[in-house]
Every structure is written in structure tokens, then in C-alpha cells.
Amino acid sequence: AQRVTQPEKLLSVFKGAPVELKCNYSYSGSPELFWYVQYSRQRLQLLLRHISRESIKGFTADLNKGETSFHLKKPFAQEEDSAMYYCALSGRENFNKFYFGSGTKLNVKP
């Protein structure tokens, strides 16, 4: 069964510290992984997708098929990174259907 697991509900770090938000998935086909972010009083929006292999706002994420993980990382957290982060999964077999994790709230302290 398709499943996305984000083990941390809340992650608190100090400004300037490294950040890693964990995401593990279960999918039988060819997965496509995404990170979505929801800042306070804003809409949920795409942060990055593994297929693009890009860095957005200093965040990167590498798809590790062996470990079925797609952890989100940033070397130096900023206060404006405080938000709710969702890992999401789709697949080439049904690219129109998405599965979301339960979310991790990142709190960056000054």
C-alpha cells in the first residue's frame, strides 16, 4: 500500500542550525516525491520535487530508493523557514493521485 511517513510532528531548532525533516515512503511502482510547505496564513504550496533536483530557499532533498526516503535538508535554518512541511508521493502509474504525510511543524527559534 502507498504510504508516506513523517515521524516528527514538531521540530524545533535555533537559527543557523542545520535542519533535517524526515520522510519515508512505501510505494510499489516508480515514485515521484515532493515537499509542500504551508507558511502561517498562507496556502499550501510546492517547495520542491525530486525530479527537478533543485535547491529552493536553501532546501534540498534527495530521493534514496534503497532506504525509501526523501528527507528535506537545509544547512542553516532561518526564522522565516518556520512553517508546516508535508512530504507527498505520486507515481508514474497514477500520477494524478497524491499521498501526503501527516506533516512536520518546523519552528526556528531566534
Place this chain on the structure above:
Amino acid sequence: DGGITQSPKYLFRKEGQNVTLSCEQNLNHDAMYWYRQDPGQGLRLIYYSQIVNDFQKGDIAEGYSVSREKKESFPLTVTSAQKNPTAFYLCASSDIRDLAYNEQFFGPGTRLTVL
């Protein structure tokens, strides 16, 4: 501001009543979705539609119904059969032709409270 609109922002309903949540998009997207967002549970898919006059059940479709008579509109009805309807509801759309950059665009949400 184009994109996806949802109305109303807040909705109150008495037990036993059906209520319909509106979702409209002007992005010319073929696919539209309804999610339910509960604290600690993330987003759960209720229904999705890839084309006009067609839709599929998601993981928690029981107690909900949808229609897709127009490409721009995908209303969700929360029926009295839904056991725990109080939640935040999100609508989204995506361009199914853009396989390389498959992205969902979300509306602002509707918070439904059953009194």
C-alpha cells in the same frame, strides 16, 4: 489573484444537514481534488477528478459526494452520513499534461464546523 478559490471560508452546519463547499479554478487544469486536513493526520484524499463528468473516490470518500459538470468547478457535498465532518477542507488542481512537473495548486480552504 487567479488560481483556485474556495467558498465560504467558514461554514457552520447543524447535524443532519447536507452542505456544499465550492471550489473554482481558472488555471485550465483538468484534474481537481478534495482533501480533508485534520490535526496530526495531514491531508487525506476524499475525491479527485481527472476530466469533466468523471471522478474517483479517494481514501475517505464515505459520507461525501462530488460533481464535475464544468472543468472550472468541483463542488463537494458533505452529507449527513459523514460521521465526523468538522474539519478543514482543501481543494486543489493540477495540469495532468505536465508530467515532468506534476504540481498541485491549492485553494485557501474551508473550515466546516458541525454544531
